Amino acid sequence: MQHLDDDKPKKKLTPYLLYCVSTAVIGSLQFGYNTGVINAPEQKLRTFFSNVSQSRYGEPFQSQTITLVWSFAVAIFSVGGMIGSFSVGAVVNKFGRRKSMLMNNILALLGGGMMGLATLSQSFEMVIIGRFIIGVFCGLCTGLTPMYVGEISPTAVRGAFGTLHQLGVVIGILVAQIFGLEFLLGSDTLWPLLLALTILPAVLQTIMLPFCPESPRYLFIVLKQEEEARKALVRLRGTEDVDDDIQEMKEEGMKMAMEKKVTILELFRSPNYRQPIIIAIILQLSQQLSGINALFLVERAGRRTLHLIGLAGMAICALIMTISLSLVKTTPSLSYLAIVAVFGFVASFEMGPGPIPWFIVAELFSQGPRPAAMAVSGFSNWTANFLVGLGFPRLEEICGPYVFIIFMVLLILFFIFTYLRVPETKGRTFDDIAQGFAARVEKPSHSPVPEAVVVENKEPAPMSPTEKVPMVNLPSEAK
DSSP, rough: OOOHHHHHHHHHOOHHHHHHHHHHHHHHHHHHHHTTTTTHHHHHHHHHHHHHHHHHHSSOOOHHHHHHHHHHHHHHHHHHHHHHHHHHHHHHHOOHHHHHHHHHHHHHHHHHHHHHHHHHTTOHHHHHHHHHHHHHHHHHHHHHHHHHHHHSSGGGHHHHHHHHHHHHHHHHHHHHHTTTTTTTTTTTTHHHHHTTHHHHHHHHHHHHGGGSOOOOHHIIIIIIOHHOOOOOOOHHHHHSSOOOHHHHHHHHHHHHTTOOOOHHHHHHHHHHHHHHHHHHHHHHHHHHHOOOOOOOOHHHHHHHHHHHHHHHHHHHHHHHHHHHHHHHHTOOTHHHHHHHHHHEEEEEHHHHTTTTHHHHHHHSSTTTTHHHHHHHHHHHHHHHHHHHHHHHHHHHHHHGHHHHHHHHHHHHHHHOOOOOOOOOTOOOOOOHHHHHHHSSSOOTOSSSOOOOOHHTTTOOOOOOSSSOOOOOOOOGOOO
């Protein structure tokens, strides 16, 4: 019997599950592509802005005006991302995970179409508006993809599948850089097609999504459709034996029945959610203020461990970059050390701060507060992205090579915070992790609720994925 239990995680990796995860990760690829695609045709777009001004007003824009329009076209993407990420909670609660991804692709078609038709319309405004719409689309993707992947994946491989979001982002950036080459789509005439190419993966995902199930957790816990949730799990797991998954969702659902609907404000007001939402925000900031992917390494070494290693590696590489760049004029050979440090910096990022904040946030919260938490953490990521993009050029002018000292200090602070406050989530159920945070919250002594049920939770929740989450007796006031 034990032998059969050991085989269960292996049997859960079905081709259909891989198909569904791959379909969702197309959204991650979109995010990466649209993040990197704007860089290659910069000079082409500047020339386009000048030509539009010449045809409209009889004279080209001044250099400062072109820079202003260009900066606005780049920054508006992050503004759209903030709005999109902040809307995730409301969208998924109303339409579900799968339908939300389908509807989101409408924005990709609209934004990509506007940018693709900009030269025909002789309108630089269409580029800006298109980038804004694509930003909203990508902001939604950064919440929808990790949430859907996390909810359809078995606990044993949830972390490994979670890193596929960052892998999709990296591949998307790489594809954008390749297609942006001058002899491909980065030419004077083809750059609108480069920006509009985002339509193709949107169409592909729209075709593939109808064959994917809705999140079993959404079906079971939100819509109360146990039979539909069971059918979805049977298809995803490739076996009729999905009782463990159903039981886990039942326990999570029972816990949700004790809670009222969680809003974004309540995430910060409730002591049960305050600590995990602060962790979620700090993890996202550690990504932005800080290639290659860990994948299944996260299930062996653990999320927290890899994040710590990544932060430490980035801090060390930032110090090496600072030293080598400041001395390169007197010792030219140090430029090679700087290059090695850059590669180490990127590798460290991809090991921890790159992929881990996106999927660990989905693990820190149970079904009720998860959409709101994903919205808040995504918003913080996009905000940090916007601020770094806006402030780094000026900081570099002021500090020169010593600008990396600022990031090194921040990385050290993030390392200390992660070491002290971030729990390990490897192999633990969603509700198990939420129980761990709830156990840390001290109840006020004057509370009218009997405290007997809380005493046993003073210790952290069990770490083993094979142990059941301890049930909490429902107090009379929850009714």
